[in-house]
Amino acid sequence: xxxxxxxxxxxxxxxxxxxxxxxxxxxxxxxxxxxxxxxxxxxxxxxxxxxxxxxxxxxxxxxxxxxxxxxxxxxxxxxxxxxxxxxxxxxxxxxxxxxxxxxxxxxxxxxxxxxxxxxxxxxxxxxxxxxxxxxxxxxxxxxxxxxxxxxxxxxxxxxxxxxxxxxxxxxxxxxxxxxxxxxxxxxxxxxxxxxxxxxxxxxxxxxxxxxxxxxxxxxxxxxxxxxxxxxxxxxxxxxxxxxxxxxxxxxxxxxxxxxxxxxxxxxxxxxxxxxxxxxxxxxxxxxxxxxxxxxxxxxxxxxxxxxxxxxxxxxxxxxxxxxxxxxxxxxxxxxxxxxxxxxxxxxxxxxxxxxxxxxxxxxxxxxxxxxxxxxxxxxxxxxxxxxxxxxxxxxxxxxxxxxxxxxxxxxxxxxxxxxxxxxxxxxxxxxxxxxxxxxxxxxxxxxxxxxxxxxxxxxxxxxxxxxxxxxxxxxxxxxxxxxxxxxxxx
Amino acid sequence: xxxxxxxxxxxxxxxxxxxxxxxxxxxxxxxxxxxxxxxxxxxxxxxxxxxxxxxxxxxxxxxxxxxxxxxxxxxxxxxxxxxxxxxxxxxxxxxxxxxxxxxxxxxxxxxxxxxxxxxxxxxxxxxxxxxxxxxxxxxxxxxxxxxxxxxxxxxxxxxxxxxxxxxxxxxxxxxxxxxxxxxxxxxxxxxxxxxxxxxxxxxxxxxxxxxxxxxxxxxxxxxxxxxxxxxxxxxxxxxxxxxxxxxxxxxxxxxxxxxxxxxxxxxxxxxxxxxxxxxxxxxxxxxxxxxxxxxxxxxxxxxxxxxx
Numbered sequence: 001x002x003x004x005x006x007x008x009x010x011x012x013x014x015x016x017x018x019x020x021x022x023x024x025x026x027x028x029x030x031x032x033x034x035x036x037x038x039x040x041x042x043x044x045x046x047x048x049x050x051x052x053x054x055x056x057x058x059x060x061x062x063x064x065x066x067x068x069x070x071x072x073x074x075x076x077x078x079x080x081x082x083x084x085x086x087x088x089x090x091x092x093x094x095x096x097x098x099x100x101x102x103x104x105x106x107x108x109x110x111x112x113x114x115x116x117x118x119x120x121x122x123x124x125x126x127x128x129x130x131x132x133x134x135x136x137x138x139x140x141x142x143x144x145x146x147x148x149x150x151x152x153x154x155x156x157x158x159x160x161x162x163x164x165x166x167x168x169x170x171x172x173x174x175x176x177x178x179x180x181x182x183x184x185x186x187x188x189x190x191x192x193x194x195x196x197x198x199x200x201x202x203x204x205x206x207x208x209x210x211x212x213x214x215x216x217x218x219x220x221x222x223x224x225x226x227x228x229x230x231x232x233x234x235x236x237x238x239x240x241x242x243x244x245x246x247x248x249x250x251x252x253x254x255x256x257x258x259x260x261x262x263x264x265x266x267x268x269x270x271x272x273x274x275x276x277x278x279x280x281x282x283x284x285x286x287x288x289x290x291x292x293x294x295x296x297x298x299x300x301x302x303x304x305x306x307x308x309x310x311x312x313x314x315x316x317x318x319x320x321x322x323x324x325x326x327x328x329x330x331x332x333x334x335x336x337x338x339x340x341x342x343x344x345x346x347x348x349x350x351x352x353x354x355x356x357x358x359x360x361x362x363x364x365x366x367x368x369x370x371x372x373x374x375x376x377x378x379x380x381x382x383x384x385x386x387x388x389x390x391x392x393x394x395x396x397x398x399x400x401x402x403x404x405x406x407x408x409x410x411x412x413x414x415x416x417x418x419x420x421x422x423x424x425x426x427x428x429x430x431x432x433x434x435x436x437x438x439x440x441x442x443x444x445x446x447x448x449x450x451x452x453x454x455x456x457x458x459x460x461x462x463x464x465x466x467x468x469x470x471x472x473x474x475x476x477x478x479x480x481x482x483x484x485x486x487x488x489x490x
Numbered sequence: 491x492x493x494x495x496x497x498x499x500x501x502x503x504x505x506x507x508x509x510x511x512x513x514x515x516x517x518x519x520x521x522x523x524x525x526x527x528x529x530x531x532x533x534x535x536x537x538x539x540x541x542x543x544x545x546x547x548x549x550x551x552x553x554x555x556x557x558x559x560x561x562x563x564x565x566x567x568x569x570x571x572x573x574x575x576x577x578x579x580x581x582x583x584x585x586x587x588x589x590x591x592x593x594x595x596x597x598x599x600x601x602x603x604x605x606x607x608x609x610x611x612x613x614x615x616x617x618x619x620x621x622x623x624x625x626x627x628x629x630x631x632x633x634x635x636x637x638x639x640x641x642x643x644x645x646x647x648x649x650x651x652x653x654x655x656x657x658x659x660x661x662x663x664x665x666x667x668x669x670x671x672x673x674x675x676x677x678x679x680x681x682x683x684x685x686x687x688x689x690x691x692x693x694x695x696x697x698x699x700x701x702x703x704x705x706x707x708x709x710x711x712x713x714x715x716x717x718x719x720x721x722x723x724x725x726x727x728x729x730x731x732x733x734x735x736x737x738x739x740x741x742x743x744x745x746x747x748x749x750x751x752x753x754x755x756x757x758x759x760x761x762x763x764x765x766x767x768x769x770x771x772x773x774x775x776x777x778x779x780x781x782x783x784x785x786x787x788x789x790x791x792x793x794x795x796x797x798x
Binding site: 093104108114115 | 664669673675682683688697
């Protein structure tokens with residue numbers, strides 16, 4: 001017996017330039033069903049969601065809701081067909097009350113309906129009551145707690161009774177009890193007969209809620225089934241946990257140094273507005289040590305790096321070789337030899353490879369700069385060939401190598417590498433991995449590597465930290481990761 | 491609380507406007523003339539705030555719309571007076587501004603971010619060039635002499651400008667507080683989310699541009715008949731555009747009324763400081779800069795901030 005599907009996605013494809021973000025994807029969702037759409041960063045899940053909503057136009061393929069083709073429609077027409085999107089980052093109207101914010105969602109798309117009637121008011125109150133904002137309708141958004149802002153986003157998205165609700169990372173930044181309350185709300189949507197698609201990084205966070213999970217990797221489906229089945233799935237485990245791990249010899253002779261000589265982070269916390277991006281994190285990296293910080297997107301890796309670099313305000317203390325970094329300017333910290341290679345690379349796109357490298361080594365004496373450059377070209381031979389090429393025109397992998405090389409050109413004492421593997425093809429990863437291996441062998445630079453790709457992060461590490469939901473969840477040697485640390489990860 | 495604030499502000503405005511309407515019995519024609527110009531500038535600034543404060547689009551070319559209105563009305567009058575009454579010329583000027591506004595906004599709204607602003611800036615330069623190139627029609631750099639005026643009585647002119655500002659302000663304020671205003675604000679703040687809620691963002695922004703063009707053009711056309719001449723320096727020049735923008739930001743973004751207050755403040759202050767000679771403009775600019783730097787929400791923002 002076949003059950004009619006509400007949402008039918010067929011052969012959906014989206015290319016961005018040469019990159020295929022979503023490739024020939026098929027899936028369906030029934031009314032009264034919650035589908036979890038999961039995948040690591042760059043897997044294409046957000047692109048799928050944006051294509052359904054009409055924010056991103058599909059390159060090809062079809063998206064049908066109740067038999068009506070949505071592909072190619074602008075977002076406001078998709079919304080009118082009965083699709084609601086719960087945004088992860090809320091930007092409510094701060095001068096208006098919660099009630100007025102909900103009312104916005106209920107207003108007609110007309111230039112002639114100047115004033116809303118009483119019915120809209122009542123309806124908005126009913127929705128506020130339903131999502132648990134009943135007692136807050138007269139407050140203004142800046143005075144609301146983070147979880148209540150998320151509720152407000154939910155309220156807006158379901159105000160028009162959409163048949164399909166798309167929810168983007170509903171639980172990011174919430175506490176366990178808030179997660180339970182919000183999950184109950186989402187379950188109610190399902191029980192109303194709506195179809196719900198939850199987009200998230202990992203199965204764990206949505207497993208209690210979803211009826212079915214579709215796992216994506218590099219724009220393609222790798223597994224589909226119940227949360228349990230997907231978590232056991234071989235490919236999923238390989239994508240999230242990596243295959244057989246080849247460990248390289250620890251730099252044991254160097255890691256004997258005292259902990260106080262290197263980086264010491266104590267009780268660091270960071271708030272972004274009301275979202276807790278880093279909570280009471282303590283860790284240390286000894287001089288000469290290579291430490292991997294493993295965590296999914298949104299776990300707080302970049303935030304920690306930015307705190308160390310002095311780019312975001314934080315509480316707690318961060319010291320390097322005994323000196324407090326708190327309150328120093330980012331430039332002073334970088335000049336002190338603490339260098340971050342950001343996940344966004346931040347290359348000077350219109351300059352040549354050579355110019356980018358020269359800027360990195362700008363503060364060095366000429367002969368030392370020349371020596372460093374030679375060493376860098378040995379480490380990344382491809383950059384030597386591409387010296388005169390404009391950085392923007394490099395491939396993703398070459399750009400990443402250039403970003404690392406530029407950071408190294410600064411002759412750092414302590415190097416933070418933020419997700420160097422982001423969006424790169426497996427063959428490039430191997431090249432990068434070799435370069436890191438040589439870096440480890442041939443230099444005494446202290447390294448903190450932030451990664452969600454475990455296969456890449458573990459082999460070089462002397463020690464591993466797992467960062468989960470803004471907190472350190474596990475610490476240990478790489479060998480014990482799969483048995484102990486992995487539970488925090490899937 | 492909010493209603494109270496709105497009410498107090500309302501009563502303050504009412505008293506101030508009542509006082510303003512009695513001014514012709516007290517002050518000289520010179521002061522009345524100054525305030526007349528201030529009121530027209532107030533309408534320009536309020537129209538601009540509808541676009542920037544609510545639709546979230548920075549229009550660097552308010553004088554494109556004003557100039558279109560002013561010059562079209564002036565040229566119509568110069569060519570067809572007395573066959574064509576002044577009021578038809580005003581209507582013609584307003585229509586031209588609205589059409590020009592839509593023609594500009596349609597392609598300009600397709601580009602996002604700073605490019606919208608740049609497009610509007612270029613529009614001003616093009617209009618300025620057109621005035622110079624078609625000098626036989628427009629009077630070129632010397633200016634266009636407009637044969638008719640609405641009235642020569644400074645008191646009547648003053649009251650007319652005041653009434654027009656009050657009417658335009660009331661309409662723009664009501665619009666900003668209406669459902670459409672709410673959707674506009676949502677579109678200005680987060681266009682993607684507004685669209686995902688089912689609103690045609692382009693339609694709403696185009697509407698805001700049209701309304702802004704309507705009031706800018708109408709004010710420009712009326713001011714031409716008050717001044718009796720039109721010149722690039724009074725209606726189109728980028729400096730005028732900058733003054734309007736500063737007035738709106740100074741008074742308080744997203745308040746409509748603040749924009750008018752800012753315009754009057756700038757013009758009256760420049761007059762008070764006139765004894766300083768060339769220094770006057772500098773002092774006014776520095777004051778404006780300080781307010782924008784330290785109170786980005788402007789005069790009305792300070793007021794609201796003190797209460798909150």
